[in-house]
Amino acid sequence: MADNSSILYLFDRPAEPVYVPKGEQRVAFEIPANYLPDRYRSVATEVLTRYNDDTKMKVQVKSISIPDLSVPMQLGRREAFSLFIPLHRKLAARLIDIFINLRTYEDFLSVAVYSRDRLNPNLFIYALSVAILHRPDTKNLPIPPLSEIFPDKFMDGSVFSRAKEEANVVPAGARVPIEIPLDYTASDLDEEHRVAYFREDIGINLHHWHWHLVFPFDGPRSIVDKDRRGELFYYMHQQMMARYNAERLSNGMNRVRRFINWREPIPEGYFPKLDSQVASRTWPARPTGSVLKDINRQADQVNFDIQDLERFRDRIYEAIHTGAIINARGERVPLTEKDGVDMLGNLIESSILSLNPNLYGDLHNMGHVAISFCHDPDNRYLESFGIMGDPATAMRDPIFYAFHAFINDVFVEHKNTLSPYTNQQLDYPGIEIKGIEVQTPSQPTNVLSTFWSKSDVDLSRGLDFTPRGPILARFTHLNHARFNYNIVVNNRSNSTKRGTVRIYLGPKRDERGLPFTLENQRGLMMEMEKFKVTLKPGENRIVRSSSQSSVTIPFERTFRNLEEQNRPSAGPALEQFNLCGCGWPEHMLVPKGNKGGFPMELFVMVSDIEGDEIVQSEVGGCNDAASFCGVRDRKYPDARPMGYPFDRRSRDGVNTLAQFLSGNMAVTDVNIRFTDQVLPRTRSESTGNSLSFS
Numbered sequence: 001m002a003d004n005s006s007i008l009y010l011f012d013r014p015a016e017p018v019y020v021p022k023g024e025q026r027v028a029f030e031i032p033a034n035y036l037p038d039r040y041r042s043v044a045t046e047v048l049t050r051y052n053d054d055t056k057m058k059v060q061v062k063s064i065s066i067p068d069l070s071v072p073m074q075l076g077r078r079e080a081f082s083l084f085i086p087l088h089r090k091l092a093a094r095l096i097d098i099f100i101n102l103r104t105y106e107d108f109l110s111v112a113v114y115s116r117d118r119l120n121p122n123l124f125i126y127a128l129s130v131a132i133l134h135r136p137d138t139k140n141l142p143i144p145p146l147s148e149i150f151p152d153k154f155m156d157g158s159v160f161s162r163a164k165e166e167a168n169v170v171p172a173g174a175r176v177p178i179e180i181p182l183d184y185t186a187s188d189l190d191e192e193h194r195v196a197y198f199r200e201d202i203g204i205n206l207h208h209w210h211w212h213l214v215f216p217f218d219g220p221r222s223i224v225d226k227d228r229r230g231e232l233f234y235y236m237h238q239q240m241m242a243r244y245n246a247e248r249l250s251n252g253m254n255r256v257r258r259f260i261n262w263r264e265p266i267p268e269g270y271f272p273k274l275d276s277q278v279a280s281r282t283w284p285a286r287p288t289g290s291v292l293k294d295i296n297r298q299a300d301q302v303n304f305d306i307q308d309l310e311r312f313r314d315r316i317y318e319a320i321h322t323g324a325i326i327n328a329r330g331e332r333v334p335l336t337e338k339d340g341v342d343m344l345g346n347l348i349e350s351s352i353l354s355l356n357p358n359l360y361g362d363l364h365n366m367g368h369v370a371i372s373f374c375h376d377p378d379n380r381y382l383e384s385f386g387i388m389g390d391p392a393t394a395m396r397d398p399i400f401y402a403f404h405a406f407i408n409d410v411f412v413e414h415k416n417t418l419s420p421y422t423n424q425q426l427d428y429p430g431i432e433i434k435g436i437e438v439q440t441p442s443q444p445t446n447v448l449s450t451f452w453s454k455s456d457v458d459l460s461r462g463l464d465f466t467p468r469g470p471i472l473a474r475f476t477h478l479n480h481a482r483f484n485y486n487i488v489v490n491n492r493s494n495s496t497k498r499g500t501v502r503i504y505l506g507p508k509r510d511e512r513g514l515p516f517t518l519e520n521q522r523g524l525m526m527e528m529e530k531f532k533v534t535l536k537p538g539e540n541r542i543v544r545s546s547s548q549s550s551v552t553i554p555f556e557r558t559f560r561n562l563e564e565q566n567r568p569s570a571g572p573a574l575e576q577f578n579l580c581g582c583g584w585p586e587h588m589l590v591p592k593g594n595k596g597g598f599p600m601e602l603f604v605m606v607s608d609i610e611g612d613e614i615v616q617s618e619v620g621g622c623n624d625a626a627s628f629c630g631v632r633d634r635k636y637p638d639a640r641p642m643g644y645p646f647d648r649r650s651r652d653g654v655n656t657l658a659q660f661l662s663g664n665m666a667v668t669d670v671n672i673r674f675t676d677q678v679l680p681r682t683r684s685e686s687t688g689n690s691l692s693f694s
Contacts, residue, residue, distance in 0.1 A: 077118075319335065440481050446602075500609060501605070505603070604666050605665045
């Protein structure tokens with residue numbers, strides 16, 4: 001094999017030695033004897049020839065001078081890896097830097113092969129993924145979903161003993177999927193469990209993981225410093241919060257409470273039921289009433305007080321209220337209307353783009369660390385971090401949303417210092433929306449349909465030391481029938497106009513059944529779609545499918561398998577394909593709603609292209625989820641602030657969504673009806689809504 005896809009076999013069974021054949025094609029890496037770890041060198045000949053009869057294809061790995069790996073090797077192979085712990089972050093950034101700066105693909109492959117059996121598997125897979133995404137000679141490659149590489153991060157630990165039993169006893173062609181119950185982490189005695197289907201959804205957690213691959217906060221500046229990166233950190237998380245609150249309201253729950261007093265007990269407990277296959281440990285639980293403590297863990301080189309987090313918070317609020325950040329040289333940098341939220345995003349996270357990490361600290365990441373260690377803050381029980389310490393698992397925990405409700409409020413504090421949008425900034429003279437409706441097959445107009453679906457995930461890539469062949473886990477998840485937006489726009493001018501159609505969906509009533517004020521509703525508006533449109537004079541009828549959403553990625557990209565032929569074969573489309581692994585899963589586009597119909601308001605706006613357009617080369621290939629993930633190697637494809645027109649407080653005298661509307665906007669009532677059944681794809685009339693690649 002001479003093409004660059006051979007490096008992807010390093011994702012296969014990450015704890016098995018590199019010389020063991022990989023994948024269904026049984027690909028073997030032919031490595032120099034000195035690439036073997038020390039414990040195998042005395043039997044090098046036997047080790048390197050043992051699997052010859054089981055090999056179909058071979059990849060020749062050339063011997064080169066290996067860069068110094070002493071920094072990333074500080075983390076043991078069986079230790080847990082957290083992207084939020086400063087030491088681990090430094091180790092990963094160093095390994096990414098090594099991978100990115102290797103001159104040729106052959107050198108990259110060689111160093112990656114050498115590193116694989118010497119480094120912590122979680123650290124290695126993270127750095128390898130980031131490097132593949134950003135190297136010009138590998139960015140065309142599709143990173144396999146993390147649910148295949150480390151399935152233990154996504155499902156009940158009891159699955160894996162059953163999976164290994166199935167693999168060892170049953171031939172590959174006769175294996176049946178292992179059913180994962182929807183309610184395996186708690187019972188209905190726990191109110192928070194009503195929305196566990198959202199928090200524990202594989203696609204949602206994969207999105208969060210993949211977003212952090214595309215937007216790493218540490219590493220070479222060339223890959224961290226992406227256009228409007230800090231603003232995307234704000235907006236992507238704000239939209240996740242809006243969607244979570246819609247699910248809570250659908251289930252008769254209050255909106256998420258903010259975790260703002262870090263010295264009070266945390267009312268939500270969480271017992272993840274996850275076992276780490278690599279670190280050979282059980283992910284620790286957090287009982288109800290846990291309290292954050294000062295962290296002093298010498299083994300992880302983490303030592304900080306809760307008071308430090310409070311100081312970081314207060315200094316950031318001071319910067320917002322004084323309208324400027326103090327940079328590392330002591331200069332005032334104004335938080336401008338255009339760039340202020342971007343600077344704040346990098347400050348709060350904090351990425352290496354932070355203007356003054358010594359003064360403003362590491363609020364977001366160390367908040368994750370404090371919560372993830374609250375069960376063992378001084379390491380007296382030798383327990384590792386909880387699921388808040390890993391981007392691939394953090395969204396499973398209710399405290400993630402309570403903490404991010406606080407983080408979002410910091411950004412809102414800044415947004416509230418900005419002037420409301422004027423009529424001139426909102427209106428598009430001559431453009432008028434005459435009608436909007438949503439049409440779902442076999443449903444009345446303006447009714448969206450949700451239900452349960454069952455889909456299979458192949459565990460075989462992540463099950464080390466088991467017989468080959470597919471091993472499937474079947475999980476139940478929320479889904480919806482695809483639908484169309486039908487929009488009628490009147491262009492009253494005598495010339496063709498261009499604009500951007502912006503579609504949002506927001507809950508109509510609060511927990512008490514009362515209509516939302518606009519001030520409370522605008523933070524709950526979920527972006528559903530954004531696309532460019534050309535309007536001829538007179539009436540224009542626009543039909544847009546929900547499957548084309550600018551925030552979602554198709555199922556086959558969320559849950560794809562490297563062995564499947566479901567990706568572009570060459571050219572710009574192939575280069576764009578992997579970026580599209582970042583995005584909200586299509587099956588979670590629509591909130592659950594309820595059986596009687598959950599009332600929501602659908603908002604549609606056509607904004608003036610002159611305020612929207614970014615002049616740059618045409619986007620090649622797929623750029624699905626551009627609203628959350630941008631577009632590879634290009635500027636964010638919308639000049640407006642993210643969340644426009646709902647990202648700022650409304651002008652005086654505007655208290656409701658109806659009062660907010662100008663001629664180029666319209667709103668209609670929509671109902672979401674939930675069917676509490678698992679529906680076959682033929683009945684759902686959503687034949688594309690399948691996650692299965694069995």
